[in-house]
Structure formats: C-alpha cells, structure tokens
Amino acid sequence: MIMSRILAIATKEIRQLRRDRLTFGMIVGIPLLQMLLFGYAINFDVRGLSAGVVDEARTSMSRALVADMQASGVVRVREYAASVGDLRRSLRAGEVSIGVYIPADFERRRLVGNRPLAQLLVDGSEPTIENIARAFVAMPLPARAGIYGTGQQVFEVRTEYNPEKRTSVQIVPALIGVILTMTMTMFTAVAIVRERERGNLELLITTPASPLELMLGKLVPYVFIGLIQTTLVLLLGVLLFHVPINGSLWAFYLAALLFIAATLTLGLIASTLAETQMQAFQMSIFVLLPSILLSGFVFPFDGMPQVARWIAQLLPLTHFVELVRGIVLRGAGLAELQIPIYKLLAFTAVALTVVTLRFHKRLD
Amino acid sequence: MSVRSASGPAISARDLTRRFGKLVAVDHVSLDIPRATIYGFLGPNGSGKSTTIRMLCGLLRPSEGECTVLGHPVPREAEQLRMKIGYMTQRFSLWEDLTVQENLDFIGRIFGLDGQVRAARIAERLRQYHLEDRREQRAGTMSGGQKQRLALAAATLHEPELLLLDEPTSAVDPQSRRDFWESLFELVDRGTTILVSTHYMDEAERCHGLAILDRGRLVAEGSPRQLMDAIDAVVIEIEADDVRAARHAIDGQEYVKSVAQLGNRLHALLDPQRRDPEGSIRALLEQQGVQGKVERVRASLEDVFVAATRFSADDDAAPGGRAVA
Numbered sequence: 053m054i055m056s057r058i059l060a061i062a063t064k065e066i067r068q069l070r071r072d073r074l075t076f077g078m079i080v081g082i083p084l085l086q087m088l089l090f091g092y093a094i095n096f097d098v099r100g101l102s103a104g105v106v107d108e109a110r111t112s113m114s115r116a117l118v119a120d121m122q123a124s125g126v127v128r129v130r131e132y133a134a135s136v137g138d139l140r141r142s143l144r145a146g147e148v149s150i151g152v153y154i155p156a157d158f159e160r161r162r163l164v165g166n167r168p169l170a171q172l173l174v175d176g177s178e179p180t181i182e183n184i185a186r187a188f189v190a191m192p193l194p195a196r197a198g199i200y201g202t203g204q205q206v207f208e209v210r211t212e213y214n215p216e217k218r219t220s221v222q223i224v225p226a227l228i229g230v231i232l233t234m235t236m237t238m239f240t241a242v243a244i245v246r247e248r249e250r251g252n253l254e255l256l257i258t259t260p261a262s263p264l265e266l267m268l269g270k271l272v273p274y275v276f277i278g279l280i281q282t283t284l285v286l287l288l289g290v291l292l293f294h295v296p297i298n299g300s301l302w303a304f305y306l307a308a309l310l311f312i313a314a315t316l317t318l319g320l321i322a323s324t325l326a327e328t329q330m331q332a333f334q335m336s337i338f339v340l341l342p343s344i345l346l347s348g349f350v351f352p353f354d355g356m357p358q359v360a361r362w363i364a365q366l367l368p369l370t371h372f373v374e375l376v377r378g379i380v381l382r383g384a385g386l387a388e389l390q391i392p393i394y395k396l397l398a399f400t401a402v403a404l405t406v407v408t409l410r411f412h413k414r415l416d
Numbered sequence: 417m418s419v420r421s422a423s424g425p426a427i428s429a430r431d432l433t434r435r436f437g438k439l440v441a442v443d444h445v446s447l448d449i450p451r452a453t454i455y456g457f458l459g460p461n462g463s464g465k466s467t468t469i470r471m472l473c474g475l476l477r478p479s480e481g482e483c484t485v486l487g488h489p490v491p492r493e494a495e496q497l498r499m500k501i502g503y504m505t506q507r508f509s510l511w512e513d514l515t516v517q518e519n520l521d522f523i524g525r526i527f528g529l530d531g532q533v534r535a536a537r538i539a540e541r542l543r544q545y546h547l548e549d550r551r552e553q554r555a556g557t558m559s560g561g562q563k564q565r566l567a568l569a570a571a572t573l574h575e576p577e578l579l580l581l582d583e584p585t586s587a588v589d590p591q592s593r594r595d596f597w598e599s600l601f602e603l604v605d606r607g608t609t610i611l612v613s614t615h616y617m618d619e620a621e622r623c624h625g626l627a628i629l630d631r632g633r634l635v636a637e638g639s640p641r642q643l644m645d646a647i648d649a650v651v652i653e654i655e656a657d658d659v660r661a662a663r664h665a666i667d668g669q670e671y672v673k674s675v676a677q678l679g680n681r682l683h684a685l686l687d688p689q690r691r692d693p694e695g696s697i698r699a700l701l702e703q704q705g706v707q708g709k710v711e712r713v714r715a716s717l718e719d720v721f722v723a724a725t726r727f728s729a730d731d732d733a734a735p736g737g738r739a740v741a
Binding site for chain 1: 470473474475476477491494495498499501503505507508509510511512513514518522523525526527528
C-alpha cells in the first residue's frame with residue numbers, strides 16, 4: 053500500500069468532484085432539504101389547513117368561533133358552504149381538508165353545555181389530517197371573557213399532539229445520520245460505478261494500483277464531504293431548532309467520523325454489486341429505507357419484533373443514533389458509549405474486507 | 417529503455433480459449449510474438465481480438481490454454497506485469513473531466529513516477545504527441561485524434577516494454593492514423609513490442625507480423641508479404657464494359673469463391689485447384705457474350721483476409737462465436 057498512490061487517486065477524485073455540479077450541489081442540497089423537510093414536517097403544527105364552513109347559527113358567537121379558529125393559524129377558511137351536503141362534496145373533491153359545521157342550535161348548546169358546540173368533518177383517508185383535526189377539537193380557542201365556559205381543559209391534548217420541542221431535539225442529531233447514510237452510500241457507489249460505466253476502470257485495473265489503494269483513495273474525499281455535511285446539519289439544528297449540544301464536540305465529531313467510514317464502506321459494497329449508476333442509486337435507497345425505519349430514528353425499538361432488532365444491529369445508523377443521542381442530548385462521554393463505537397468499527401472492518409475480496413482486478 | 421536483451425518471445429500463447437457461457441469468443445489461439453516488433457490482430461468485429469488482448473494483460477481469465485507475457489505466466493503473475501505493459505483500451509478510458517495535464521499527472525503518480533521524473537516525462541510526451549497547446553484542455557472536449565494521442569501518451573508514460581493497443585485508431589481520421597503509426601514505429605525502434613488490433617487493411621499491412629482472427633479462431637498468420645504470397649486462391653481481375661453482365665456470367669460457379677466490384681472492374685478469388693482459371697472465366701464470359709479483359713493479379717492483404725475469413729466460414733456451417741467486442 054503506497055500513500056502517494058492513495059493521495060493521487062484522492063486528488064483526482066476531488067478535481068472531478070469540483071467539476072461535477074450535480075454531485076457538488078447534492079453535498080449541500082440534500083442536507084439542507086432533508087433538514088427542512090424532516091425538521092419542519094415532524095416538529096411543527098400543520099398550518100393553513102384549508103377549511104370549509106357551514107354556519108347555520110349565524111350568530112355573533114358562531115362567527116367569533118370561526119374567526120378564532122382562523123386566528124389560531126391552523127385552518128384557513130376557504131369557503132362558506134350552504135349545507136352540510138355541499139361541505140361533504142367539497143371535502144370529497146379535495147377542495148378543503150376539513151369542514152366546520154355549526155348547527156342552528158349552537159347558542160342553546162353553548163348555554164346548556166352538555167353537548168359539543170360544533171362538528172368537525174374530516175377527510176378520513178388522510179391519517180395525518182385526521183390527527184390534526186382531532187387535536188384541533190381539543191385545542192383551546194383563545195378565551196374571551198364570558199363567551200366560552202372555562203370548564204374545557206384542553207391544554208393536555210394539545211401537548212400530547214405536538215410535544216413542543218422535544219421531538220425536534222431528538223430528531224435533528226439522528227437526522228445527521230440519516231443524511232449521511234443517504235449521501236455517503238450513494239456518492240461512493242456512484243463514484244465507482246461511474247468509472248466502470250465510462251470505461252475508466254478497465255484502465256485503472258491495468259495499473260499497479262492495488263484494490264485497497266483504489267478503494268481508500270476513493271474514500272478520502274468523501275470523508276471530508278461527510279464532515280462538511282455533519283457540520284452543516286448541526287449548525288442548522290442549532291440555529292433553526294435550537295438543539296442543545298450537551299456533550300463534547302470532539303466526541304460528536306469522532307462519532308460522526310466512525311459513522312462516515314462505516315457508510316462509505318457500505319457504499320463500496322453497493323458499488324461492487326451495481327452495474328449501472330441507476331442500480332447504485334437504487335441500492336442506496338435500499339439501505340436508506342430500513343435505516344430510517346429500524347434504526348430507532350423514528351420508531352422506538354420497543355415496538356419492534358426480534359427479527360427487526362437483529363436487522364437494526366446490522367445497520368450502521370442504529371449505532372450512530374445511539375451514539376449521537378448519547379453525546380448531544382444526554383451529554384454522555386465516549387467512555388460510556390464504547391459498545392456502539394466498537395460495533396461501528398467492526399462494521400467498517402468487515403465491510404472493507406468484503407469489498408477488497410470482492411473487488412478483483414479483472415473484468416470477469 | 418530498450419530491453420532487447422531479454423530472450424524469448426514477448427508474448428507466447430498456447431491454445432488460448434475463452435468462453436462466455438456457450439459462446440466461444442477465442443478458440444484455441446496459439447501464437448508467438450517476437451520482441452521489438454509490431455504485431456497485428458486483424459479481424460472483423462466480434463472475431464475475438466479484444467478478448468485475446470484482455471486475456472494477455474490479465475483482465476480476463478482464459479477458459480483453457482495458457483499464455484506467457486514478457487516471461488510472466490498470465491493471469492497468475494499479472495500484477496508483476498503492470499509496470500512493464502501499457503494498455504490502450506478500445507474506448508477512450510482516461511477521464512474526460514480532467515485536463516490533459518491532470519490525466520497524465522494522475523497516471524504518472526499511479527505508476528509511481530517521482531516528481532521530477534514525472535514532470536520531465538509528461539513534458540516529453542506532450543511534445544512528442546503534439547499536445548503542448550492542449551495541456552489545460554479537458555480531455556472530453558478534444559477530437560478523436562487528440563484523445564488517441566493522449567491515450568498513447570498515457571500508455572507510454574512509464575516506458576513499458578510491451579504495448580497492447582486495442583483498435584487504437586477506430587475513431588480517428590486518416591492523417592491522424594498515419595501520424596499515430598509513425599509514433600508506433602518510433603517506439604519499436606527503441607525496443608518496445610507492440611500488439612495492435614485493427615480492422616483496417618492499410619494498418620495491418622504496416623505490421624511486422626499479422627494474425628487474422630475470425631470468429632475466435634486464428635485463420636492465418638505470418639508477415640503481410642508471406643500471407644499475400646501464400647494465399648490459397650487465384651486472384652483475377654475482369655475489365656468489362658458491362659460489369660454487371662460480366663458478374664452475372666461468373667456468379668454461381670462453385671470455383672468462384674468471391675467477387676467484388678471495383679469501379680468498372682471485377683475482382684474475383686478463384687479456387688486454386690481449378691485448372692486454367694483465367695481460361696475458364698474467359699470461356700464463361702464468351703458464352704454469355706460479354707466483352708472483357710481477364711488478367712491474373714497479385715493478391716492484396718484484403719484478398720488474404722477475404723480468403724481466410726470467408727472461405728473458412730463456408731467450411732463450417734455452424735455459426736461460431738460472435739464475441740463481445
């Protein structure tokens with residue numbers, strides 16, 4: 053193994069990367085996009101849900117109710133329908149996502165207080181909207197003196213639905229892992245498969261460069277790219293979602309480095325299997341999906357069957373999520389997180405061995 | 417460099433065979449290629465030229481048979497060969513998004529050339545192959561001829577003893593091809609052995625030695641001169657006013673192996689077993705009332721090629737290997 057050769061391959065790779073606008077754009081674009089999508093979609097109230105209203109009561113109180121709903125920002129009234137039938141049609145057509153029906157006896161219900169004041173009609177085919185609507189029912193309308201009864205304690209329900217900032221704090225550090233799984237696997241797999249597709253590999257394998265030199269040379273630039281992405285997501289997390297970093301930054305970067313190495317070798321394995329760049333893309337998705345679902349990123353391990361937990365153990369993301377949550381959120385030191393560290397190291401070593409054995413300097 | 421001292425042929429192959437599934441791409445090819453010569457593989461697409469070259473540089477494992485390259489049994493000692501051979505792939509395989517300079521620099525580093533040696537060697541190649549002005553140009557934006565000169569510069573950067581060139585001139589204009597061959601002869605003068613595959617007759621004619629490949633089999637071998645002298649056919653030309661009538665007259669005779677029209681002449685290969693072939697043709701023309709002049713001419717390399725490939729194709733009806741190029 054000769055260092056200068058690895059360096060030569062790394063230099064070549066960086067030069068090519070600098071000229072490859074698409075990949076270059078993805079280095080920054082994917083983390084940015086994922087961060088915003090995941091961050092906001094998971095963590096904040098859905099706003100501006102389009103609503104239709106049927107107000108049969110037509111009292112100042114009923115109008116105040118609708119106005120207050122709008123004021124909450126969760127719904128935006130798009131139309132006033134004449135009847136419940138019209139409202140249903142609009143719902144079915146997808147023109148509105150939620151319907152508000154205020155019955156003619158609204159005033160009486162308010163005074164008696166033993167029945168709900170109004171009805172919400174919801175498109176049941178959209179589970180998320182249904183959830184939001186249910187939460188909306190429980191959501192407190194800003195109290196005005198004397199208008200509504202004070203008996204309705206709905207704050208608990210709202211907190212249950214939107215657990216304020218806890219989720220984003222949990223999600224963002226692990227999201228670094230998801231983004232790296234996606235980009236690192238894809239970039240390396242594509243980088244090698246592209247050379248095969250373009251015929252460069254046929255030349256490369258007739259040179260004295262050994263498979264290990266070729267592989268390491270290819271990986272070096274992506275290690276740096278991975279670290280850049282890590283930094284980017286962490287910065288966004290701190291700035292946009294106020295993620296606190298309770299542990300040491302050094303420990304965090306060490307964990308990131310270990311994880312980057314593991315995902316890069318995973319990409320290399322994909323590259324030895326894929327024939328075309330398209331297949332390399334597909335394989336990286338194939339890795340990404342179980343990583344998101346099984347790593348503990350979104351769903352807790354407790355609910356998973358044993359088989360899923362075993363599979364999760366094989367995914368580098370599982371161990372990174374454990375590491376990063378430990379370091380960033382609980383402020384744990386590396387000494388307390390030895391097990392996931394060793395698991396990541398073992399993964400990298402095994403994967404690199406597999407790749408070097410699989411990658412032979414032949415065309416057959 | 418000049419490594420003439422080493423003894424034995426540069427390449428020696430015995431019954432080299434390669435199958436891809438049922439397809440026999442290379443079928444028991446045996447040959448010896450002497451050092452410091454240009455040796456050509458002539459054959460149509462799919463005749464097994466590329467597959468043979470790939471086996472010789474260790475990229476493909478032979479299904480049967482063995483070969484020794486520069487004294488190293490291949491593929492077992494293929495790695496020891498890397499510094500000694502230069503390989504130019506059929507398709508341009510340097511990096512199109514790197515500049516000329518960057519490509520050569522990369523190849524130089526990979527072959528372990530140290531800083532000063534590398535810089536000097538690159539400067540020399542740029543000058544030799546007229547690429548000095550293009551130093552900063554991206555390889556992908558260059559013409560076929562320029563790319564090919566760059567590929568040759570890269571393949572010879574480490575001064576290999578043996579160059580394997582797989583259809584190096586397929587995407588190149590005639591003038592560039594002439595220049596390219598001049599550079600090859602310069603390399604041979606300095607002791608390099610060159611194996612080149614081609615489907616151009618004029619290129620094949622320039623080789624010291626030649627192997628004609630057809631559907632994976634070696635059907636003829638020798639120097640171009642030897643091959644032309646030893647052709648297994650009588651070559652005649654018929655000059656006639658009505659060439660089409662003349663053609664009609666001689667077509668369908670079993671001893672007429674091949675007919676090609678060249679302007680107002682017909683060029684025909686006849687079975688050498690036939691007694692008085694010219695007389696037979698004249699008689700045929702007379703029968704059909706065609707006026708024409710019949711004369712026996714020297715065989716060209718193309719005749720050799722046609723005789724070697726088409727005749728053998730008639731011999732066995734079974735379709736042989738259409739190899740991957």
